[in-house]
Amino acid sequence: MSLSVRLTHSFEDRRFDISFEAPSGVTVLFGGSGSGKTTIVNAVAGLLRPEEGRIAVEDRVLFDSDTGTNLKPHKRRLGYIFQEGRLFPHLSVKQNLLYGRWFAPNSALPARLDDVVDMLGIGPLLTRRPNALSGGEKQRVAIGRALLASPELILADEPLAALDEARKAEILPYFERLRDEARVPILYVSHSAAEVARLATSVVVLQNGKVARQGSASEVLSDPSVTPMGVRSVGAVLEAHVTRHHDDGLSELNAGGVPLFLPRVSKDIGDMVRVRVAAQDVMLSRDRPVGLSALNIVPGTVASIRSGIGPGAIVSLDTAAGRILSRVTRRSVADLGLVPRVSCHAIIKTVSVSPQDVGG
């Protein structure tokens, strides 16, 4: 199943003109505030009526300004995961989970309560009230509630934004499982490059109310011209598989034949993971450095150099592990004589890669 969205809408002094397709899997709407992320999600949910456009899941039209179609939210077969959870305080966790099922049409293939409860690890919480749950637990229940409504489309509007770092790390794996097990499109709003890198099957970059770019996470994030959240969020995504867990707390990965050492990754040997390497955590050296504390030294050639008005520049490096971005000063670019096609080494400190940057 796939979702197609085309809409134009004016909101206060901003104008949105947006069009994209979201296949099965997670499509992340990525952009800063005011870029149109929430407008899109609310239009898809039916909470906002766009001035013009068409929104459809496969051939089921949810909204079409030409024919005057505008399904009410409760007829759209959605699972909406809100930022603040929005669990019903007067119902137990189990009643919250089953709420959507009361209204799901008989034709819907029901998701099984036991399966969802297992997947989210919320078995011990079933009899509790939402007020007795932690922020992370609430969000897991909210995910389950959306799933059990047997939706044809799942919407998640910055579901991690209200959580602290530890809770985010707790929830992200559940979204990865959701992505891998749900067979419906998931539209996921985020302004975090780390979430994009870990979750996105496809990324829609929004800037000033328009789609600036759409593509896979590794394509979009490793394109230095795409910086919706500012230069600090620029970074490449490497795909690697786990080869060994060492005794000293490190995991060894293999990315296209290049060994990478990272802080212990909670995956099994042989599993594929995505590793986000922020451009500002990568140093460059023309010669292979010796006597250096950094464990990861990846040889490659310069593909492009992009500098703006500030003192910095983003250097793209093609390596066997994939494209790596490095943010260095323009002075260093000149001193090292970096131009396209010269060979160069990317140096990545192991500890600069946080567990949040690594996911399945």
Added chain:
Amino acid sequence: MMEWLSPEEQQAVLLSLRVAFWATIVSLPFGVFTAYALARWRFPGKQIVNGLVHLPLILPPVVTGYLLLITFGRRAPIGAALHEIGITFAFRWTGAALAAAIVAFPLMVRAMRLSIEAVDPKLEQAAGTLGASRIWVFLTVTLPLILPGVLTGAILAFAKAMGEFGATITFVSNIPGQTQTLPSAIYAFLQVPGGESSALRLVGISVAIAMLALVASELLARRLARRISG
């Protein structure tokens, strides 16, 4: 159970309970609807509706009673039409219930409106995205969450209806066994020599019922609020 009351006094207490009970029960759905409309909807003339609902709170009760009389009296157009189909208010206990309901209505609506305004519309929105139509959202989310306010409103209205005097006596007079409610009976006893002891007993009952209602609404509201917040 009430041997210490004279038959006349008993009659007044029982009639008042009946009048207040029906006044509360029948106006309850209208109260919830009005409170919901005032809290959530935007419609032309909202301020006028709001004013009309609150009018009996501010008007002298005798004015309310007189307005009822010229609307629902047997010779008034609406009263006559209703009389044709078997509903009579004038000089009946049903008229006392109508007067009590109208005077108690603003109190009921105010309590309910406050609790509806306290419900986060985002929860109702969430219920909508999970497939619940508007009526189901109301029944499964809004209503359970405002239940403390609904009960408080109902109990306050009941207590107010028990005590209604001015509008009742103007509209349906003071007929023992028919329209002589507790306050009317107290008034009547005070008009005759030697009636003070009867009046005093009824005053005691009045105070007890009012206190009971207040305490009950307070306890209920607290218990329900605890249940909702887990």
